[in-house]
Amino acid sequence: MKTFIDWLMPESASTISPQVDAITYFIFAVSLLFFFIIVVGMIHFVIKYRRQEKLEKTSGVDHNTALEIVWTAIPTVLLVVMFVWGFRVYLDMSIAPKDSLEIKVTGQKWFWTFTYPNGYVSPGELVVPLNQPVKTLISSKDVIHSMFVPAFRIKMDALPNRYTVAWFEATKEGTFPLYCTEYCGTSHSKMLATVKVLPYDQYLKWLDDASSSMDGADPVALGEKIYARNACNTCHSIDGSSMIGPSWRNIWSSSQNLSDGSSVVVDENYIRESILYPQKKIRAGYQGVMPSYQGLLKENEIEGVIAYIKSLEDK
Amino acid sequence: MSENQHTTHITPLWIYFAVGGALLVLTAVTVGVSFIDFTSIFGVSSMNFAVAMIIATIKATLVALFFMHLYSDSKFYSLTLLSGIACLMIFIVITLLDTNFRGKIYEIEGQPIEPAAKIYQSENVSDQ
Amino acid sequence: MNANPSTVSYLEDKKGIWNWLTTVDHKKIGLMYLVLILGSFLVGGILAMLVRLELISPGEDFYSADTYNRFFTMHGVVMIFLFIIPSIPAALGNFVLPLMVGAKDVAFPRLNLASWYVYVVGLLLAFWALLYGGVDTGWTFYTPYSSEIQGPVAMIGLAVFILGFSSILTGLNFIVTIHKLRLPGITWFNMPLFLWGMYATAIIQILATPVIGITMVLLLFERLSGIGIFDPSMGGDPVLFQHFFWFYSHPAVYIMILPAMAIVSELISTFSHKKIFGYKAIAYSSVAIALISFLVWGHHMFTSGQSRFAAMVFSFLTFGVAIPSAIKVFNWLATLYKGSISLETPMLYGLSFLFLFTIGGLTGLFLGTLAVDVHLHDTYFVVAHFHYVMFGGTVVAFIGGLHYWWPKMVGKMFNETWGKIGAVLVFLGFNFTFMPQFIAGFRGMPRRYYTYGEEFTVYNVLSSLGAFLLGIAFVIVGINLVMSLINGKKASKNPWKSLSLEWETQTPPITENFEVDPVITHGPYDYDKVEVQ
């Protein structure tokens, strides 16, 4: 039975997940017990008291106070146990230890970004140290999202007007999926991220070279990396096909008409403005759903994107 | 028949005028009382709110008992009215249980990110 | 006047479309409701098939993400507001309640017809919105998403607001009818348990539905004039919308399940030909469920940024509501003891209700426990749980009740073997569809996902196949009932040998229900005292 629960639940990779699995195991056992009592009882009665041909009067037993008290008391006791145990684990799950590493998690229409204490913004990938409590301050930039890491058994909504908090302490190395579980629009099912758990030294090394690796790289390669990392690929294609957003191929210095009827030449200013204030100029035939990247992309990264778009020319 | 009254009970005239007068007096009282700041006098927080609500409840019960004839009708109608109000109280009290205790574990969780509405951050409202 | 009015059945009494559309006879209104409700069920079912079709494989193969979002949203809206809430009270309840009470009609017949027309207006508005492109916010319309996107959200909100009134008027009619129109012999404790179930449902319809009305009005104002109490950028709070929405929607799930329980009490006692076990226990637990249902709405919001203190209170109260449901299931089980059980079609639905509702109820314990709900919230475990309770509970009981009162409604018997085949197929198809979803939910597959990870493929393929089997099952059930209309045998006055009052009327009953007010000599469950021919 215990192995069945371990198969049923995703792998347990945080300090809280064994406790959650224990409660699930307990409730599963209780439910199975009651389920068998009712189903076996039902089948037994149906077979034993099958109607013979002649339809005569049946017994008048219509209540049995002792039985009724028993089948009210036992479930009540079991329910109280479930509640108390569930609430105690919920409290452990809610209160983060004092010294935990604070990471800001921001949900935006269809991608996650993780801001580390040293200011480095990692889009789409949350790298955390092993066996260290991590407190995530979750918020959203537009609609309600919800951060769910099945392996850590934690879930918390990302609200646009408030921080909400969820904490975990990873106990197993590896990469685990992170889902968005509050419906948030067209690409709700593509709003995924990965949680990578590294030993503390490797985590520090990753953080140093990640936050410094961005400057000095060749702009076009940097732009290409940002195209994938910042989830531009969920809406903009590079092969000319129109998706949620217009394609980036062959648009450099071409004239494109806008939804308000005017037209504009695609140059550095237009691309920079569309990255920081996307609602200003919306291409004709497209919806204005692009989120603003203000504060998410540094200066050199924006230039990288511009250089990358410039490079997408069919020579 | 089930629970039916036999005769239609006619309330005497003076009760109507007495209740009407009492309601007008209570309205004057509640307006007068609102100028006195009870919270500073008795130190009990939201005392003014409690006083205003007590007076309003008295007025409401007067209207319900005499104008709506609950006093002379079968008790079941009073029960329906009270069950409606009780259901509303449940809705208010338990919702306040949430909105009022939000910051209890993490004070950061309680404070909104932008206390003033974005409508008032004029510099980027125009180009949002 | 044509032939002696007392023998002409209500179907032949006044023929012609105009007479039907202006009738105040509760039986005709019940049938008119039934037609529209089954139509909505068909549309909802097709939408469900389209949703399952896409989920058959992880990739994006049949249609775009946006279309998928519209399909599952409209599946939710049509199934809940147009089908499952009015299904038992408005269709079967309207037909059977006055008969069980021994009255000629409901207390306010014209109000009853008005509620049907209000339902028709709501139905047309919802289907027009569906044709208009539908909405992709999920049936919960959570702000700020629902207040900022284009699309007919306002129209659907208005449709839900109007459908709420139809539900209120039905509930109001039932409360007054049960209180004031009972025959002298029928007291509160010797009337059928169906009436207790309807009474408890009516209480919830009256006390909860206005709140969805005001919620939709606020949503309309939010969208049209931006009043800002739900909009975070203007100081409002989206979680407040969730409180408003779930204060109605949790009692609404009890508006769905209580009538189903009401029918099952009738089915189990009639087909095991035995006095119901624990009459008072079942009656009181119906009303207890109705009252406690107003305290527990927060268990839908455990992970939505609600305060931990409120989460604790809601979790505790949620376990309070589990006890009466458990008591009812045990009482039905005890009713089978020492009975004389005949497995006709309605009883098959009754027993499969017992099986499926037990699973639905027990899986609710996982979601009521705080720690486990944090893991399982908004995953496919929740989808499976509420389908087990709503589909396995209410729809199975509704189809069972439909078969049970079918002879009395249309005067024709349906084919028994095809009825049994349909019942078994519905049971198998349902389990085959939703059991894999429990496992997908445990393993962490989120809800409302258009594409999913590779590891969930097995469960979704099984579930989609099960859904098609379920579709076929309902086709069989539908054909069986329709064929009975065409060439079914004439039904006898009391085909199931039941002691309940509605079987003492003619089949199908006359417009006035009873030629002369029946004298009550025995209770509806006195199978130990009365011999039934």
Place this chain on the structure above:
Amino acid sequence: MSSSFHVAHHFSDAEQQRESAKLGMWVFLLTEILLFGGVFVAYAVFRVWYPDMFYNAHKALDVTMGTVNTAVLIVSSLTVALGIREIQLGRQKQCTRYLLATIVLACVFLVIKYFEYAHKIHLGQLPGKFYTFDGIAGTNPHVFFSIYFLLTGIHAFHILIGISLLTWVMIKNMKGHFSAQYFTPVEITGLYWHLVDLIWIFLFPLLYLIG
């Protein structure tokens, strides 16, 4: 109901019909209470969150107009109750006069309400995006006016329904449909009107008299 004493076919006697109608009306009043209750919950939540803003914003409301309106509604409640008493005693003419007085008072209420609204629209103290007034300290004062216009707007809408009901009942009374034996519609409309007054009794201190 063709003639005034006719008992509908499915009721066994007039008493049962009257009691059923009254119970039906009381159950309907529950739905009205909960409809307004929704906005009272919004009021409670936002008052707890922005107490000082509510205090400052309520100063923008004119207490004298509010008090006069409360008095007008209370007197109209009195006149409709007296109207019912008259018809119970079979005096149709006096009942019509009282109903007319109630309708006039209701219209006076709406006129006063119109002045308050016009004054606020002129100043720009409007809900949500339309809020352009900047004399009130505190965060998001437009929330107060959203709730103010919601509560008083829905209440005014219910007053309009009340006026049409009262007019319909008055016309039928003038046609002699009602008598001491049968006056249920008058009683039902009276119950509805008292509820509208009841809601204003709670609404007035909550909006106009914030301590």
